Amino acid sequence: MSRIMAIFQRELSGYFNTPIAYVFLIIFVMLGGLFTFYIGNLYERGVADLVPYFTYLPWLFLILVPAISMRLWSEERRSGTIELLMTMPISVWQAVIGKWLAGVAFVAVALACTVPLWLTVNYLGSPDNGVIAVSYLGALALASVFLAIGSCMSALTSNQVIAFVLAVSAGFVFVTSGTPIVLDGVRTVLPEAIAAGLASLSVLTHYDGLTRGLIDVPAVVWVISMTAFWLFATTVAVELKKAG
Amino acid sequence: MPDDSFFLKDRMSALLELNSLVKRFQSFTAVNGISLEVPAGEVLGFLGPNGAGKSTTMKMAAGFLTPDGGSAHICGVDVAEQPQQARQNLGYLPEGAPAYGEMSVASFLKFCAKLRELSGAEARDAIAKAVERTELGGVLEQPIETMSKGFKRRVGLAQAILHEPKVLILDEPTDGLDPNQKHHVRQLIRDMSADRAIVISTHILEEVDAVCSRAVIIDRGTIVADGTAADLRKLGPGKGKPSSLEEAFRHVTVPVTAQETPHV
Numbered sequence: 001m002s003r004i005m006a007i008f009q010r011e012l013s014g015y016f017n018t019p020i021a022y023v024f025l026i027i028f029v030m031l032g033g034l035f036t037f038y039i040g041n042l043y044e045r046g047v048a049d050l051v052p053y054f055t056y057l058p059w060l061f062l063i064l065v066p067a068i069s070m071r072l073w074s075e076e077r078r079s080g081t082i083e084l085l086m087t088m089p090i091s092v093w094q095a096v097i098g099k100w101l102a103g104v105a106f107v108a109v110a111l112a113c114t115v116p117l118w119l120t121v122n123y124l125g126s127p128d129n130g131v132i133a134v135s136y137l138g139a140l141a142l143a144s145v146f147l148a149i150g151s152c153m154s155a156l157t158s159n160q161v162i163a164f165v166l167a168v169s170a171g172f173v174f175v176t177s178g179t180p181i182v183l184d185g186v187r188t189v190l191p192e193a194i195a196a197g198l199a200s201l202s203v204l205t206h207y208d209g210l211t212r213g214l215i216d217v218p219a220v221v222w223v224i225s226m227t228a229f230w231l232f233a234t235t236v237a238v239e240l241k242k243a244g
Numbered sequence: 245m246p247d248d249s250f251f252l253k254d255r256m257s258a259l260l261e262l263n264s265l266v267k268r269f270q271s272f273t274a275v276n277g278i279s280l281e282v283p284a285g286e287v288l289g290f291l292g293p294n295g296a297g298k299s300t301t302m303k304m305a306a307g308f309l310t311p312d313g314g315s316a317h318i319c320g321v322d323v324a325e326q327p328q329q330a331r332q333n334l335g336y337l338p339e340g341a342p343a344y345g346e347m348s349v350a351s352f353l354k355f356c357a358k359l360r361e362l363s364g365a366e367a368r369d370a371i372a373k374a375v376e377r378t379e380l381g382g383v384l385e386q387p388i389e390t391m392s393k394g395f396k397r398r399v400g401l402a403q404a405i406l407h408e409p410k411v412l413i414l415d416e417p418t419d420g421l422d423p424n425q426k427h428h429v430r431q432l433i434r435d436m437s438a439d440r441a442i443v444i445s446t447h448i449l450e451e452v453d454a455v456c457s458r459a460v461i462i463d464r465g466t467i468v469a470d471g472t473a474a475d476l477r478k479l480g481p482g483k484g485k486p487s488s489l490e491e492a493f494r495h496v497t498v499p500v501t502a503q504e505t506p507h508v
Contacts, residue, residue, distance in 0.1 A: 006358035010344070017346045080342035084403070087306045087338070088359045089331040242308070 003090045007098025008105070011072070015106050024067060028110045031060055036117060048125025053117055054135045054211040058175055058203055061139075061146050066167030068106055069150025070160045072099045073238060077158035082242050096234045100144075100151050107143040111136060131213030138210025141223040142203060146171050148230035155237035171203075174226075178202025201226075258283050259319055259333075259441035260305065260411045266313030267300050267465075274300045276465035277314070282441040284410070287433060289456035290445035293497050297465040298445045299339050302415050305443070306336040318411050332360075335409035337417055341400030345389030349380055349399055352388060353406065360407045374402040377432055393420035401429065405436065412442040418451065430455045449489040452476070463497040 015021040032053060036042050040052020076082035085095060121127045146167075153166035176182050177198045186195045199205050206219035258281035267275040275297040282288050290298045303309040305316045307323040307330060316323040321330040343352055353374065357367035375381055378398040383391060388399055397420055404412060417433070418426045433442060433455050444455070452459045452473045459476055461469040469479050473489065480487025481495050 002361060002363075003359055006355060009358075010347070010355050013351075014344070014346060079345065080338065080340055081344055083303070083308050083338040084336075084342055087308050087331060087334065087336045088356070089328045089361075090359055091328060 004094050004098040004101070007090070007095050008101045011099050011102030012105055015068075015102070020067075021106070024064065025110055025113055028060070028064055029113050031064075032057070032114050032117065035060065042121075048121045049127045050117060050121055050132050050135060051211060053114070054139060057139050058142060058207055061143055062171045062175055063168060065103075065107065065143055065146040066150045066153070066164045066171065068103050069147050069167055070154055070163040072103065072151045073155040073234070074158050074160045074163045077241070078160075082238075086238075086242055092235050092238050093231075096151065096231055096238065100147055100231060100234075103147040103151070104140070104144050107147070108140055111139060111143075128213065131211075134213045134215060135211045137215075138207060138219075141210070142207055145174075145203070145223060145226045145230070148227045148234070149174070152230050152234040152237055155234050155241060174201060175203045178204040258317075260413075260443065261317040261320075262301070262305055262314070263316070264314040265301060265304050265311045265316065267297075267304060267309060268312050273465055275304065275311075278462070278465070278467055279314075280460065280467070282411075282443060284439050284441055285437060286458055287437045287442045287444065287456050289452045289459035290443060290462060291447075291449070291452065291459055291493065292462035296462045296497070298462055299415055301462065302336075302413050302443065302445060303338075306334060306338075306413050307331060308336075308338075332407075333410040335404035335407065335412045337397075337400045337404045337412075337414040339415040341397045343388045343396060343399050343403070346387060348385050348387055349375075349391075349402075350384040352399065353402060356403045356406055362407065370406050370408075374406045377405065377435075378402040379428065394422060394425050397421060398425070398429075401432070405432075410440055412436065412440055414442070414444045416446060417444055418446065418448065449493060452489060461493060461496055468496045 035056035036050070036053040040056060042052050045052070073082070076085060086092070118129075118132055121132075122129070149170050150163070150167035153170060154160075154163040156166065157163050179202075183195050183199055186198060200218070200222070206222045209216055209219055260280070260282040262278055262280040264277045264279050265275055266273070266277055278297070278301050280288070290302070292298050300309065304311045305318075305323065307316070307327045310324060318330040319333045321333070323330045344355075347355065350371075353371045354367065357371055362370050375384065378401050380395070380398055380402055383395060388396060391399070397417065401414070401417060404414065412433075414433075418429050421429060430451070433444065436442065437455075437457075444451070446452075456473065458470070458472055460467050461476070469476055469492070474486070476489060476492050477486040478492075479496055480492035482491075487495075
């Protein structure tokens with residue numbers, strides 16, 4: 001546990017040691033505001049809630065979370081520090097979890113920076129704060145899944161840009177697999193069961209419930225199993241590719 | 245050749261043991277059956293042309309690369325089977341001394357101490373001692389990426405000796421150092437050698453005389469010479485008459501191509 005914490009702390013302070021963290025936080029908050037007020041029409045809707053914000057958040061995460069995860073492993077491989085790390089008395093899964101947790105903590109900080117939005121809707125009206133709290137939790141869970149996918153992509157290459165593109169592409173597949181466009185297309189050529197299976201893997205299917213304040217079992221199972229699967233895949237990728 | 249009883253006795257006291265290690269990269273065999281035993285008190289020099297398999301062998305000994313054949317033991321613990329236990333007793337300086345560039349020397353060493361599960365006062369003492377031995381006291385708060393090659397190498401060394409390991413594997417510990425720094429690092433290695441097994445790889449033949457109690461020459465993935473500096477000198481072209489180490493080195497290794505002279 002103390003080794004996981006050591007990795008976690010180093011990785012998290014690594015974000016804040018560079019300007020990347022602050023650039024990210026500013027862009028994340030600005031884009032969040034843009035989606036909420038302009039595209040989501042918070043004022044015109046006349047409803048005091050954060051649905052406009054959380055509706056667009058998966059798309060924002062799709063692009064921005066890979067920017068957090070891209071350096072996790074590829075930077076270790078590029079700089080050769082992976083040789084140092086992997087000859088320390090630490091197992092691969094400890095390092096994988098420590099790094100992923102650092103990413104989760106960083107997203108939590110980014111989400112915390114959007115709390116003024118929450119305060120704003122409370123000033124404008126009386127929103128259901130329980131729903132908003134669950135939505136924040138859901139957003140963090142969603143980011144955890146994206147981070148796990150991104151960390152796996154980062155372990156596959158020593159190039160951060162490639163890691164970023166791979167993570168965005170993989171994330172895109174999981175976001176869009178639940179949209180009617182994709183599902184209707186699938187239904188025309190494949191059996192309904194496969195379409196349903198595809199939909200159950202999708203981000204949006206589970207995330208929608210969370211933004212309505214609904215923590216249901218399938219969503220929890222989805223978050224845990226997706227995260228576990230991709231972190232496991234990361235461990236395998238690190239083992240296989242560490243020397244390359 | 246030593247007889248069997250000698251071998252058994254030696255095996256008992258060997259802190260680092262390599263048994264016919266093999267490593268292939270696609271069709272290329274980088275290391276082809278290297279066996280070695282390094283007892284406490286020995287400083288073993290790894291010599292050989294570029295690409296001979298020195299670093300690959302060290303990476304397998306440190307448990308970074310998984311061998312395609314054979315095994316490595318550190319203090320009797322199999323590196324591939326129980327990596328975490330084996331690495332407790334290992335200090336390793338990878339080739340090029342990689343370190344997290346954005347970290348300061350102090351925070352980097354603290355991070356390494358945490359990974360070694362040294363806590364509180366124990367960690368502070370260990371860091372203070374390693375910093376003193378590698379003379380890093382003046383640059384503790386400096387980011388590693390802003391430092392010169394020699395300082396980076398010393399940071400790598402400090403990290404490797406932090407936990408007083410029984411086995412030290414140092415890949416080119418003096419590469420990039422100026423003569424004063426080289427002298428200092430050799431002194432450090434000698435000081436630490438008393439109850440430890442130390443393996444260093446080097447391109448500098450004079451290092452064999454300066455620090456090594458024994459040296460092996462590796463060429464094309466196999467050991468072509470093994471012995472003290474005096475033993476190696478006899479392997480030169482002088483037919484048993486001592487020649488220079490460089491002559492001996494050239495005599496037992498094969499240049500990669502006819503045009504290319506060995507990098508010594």
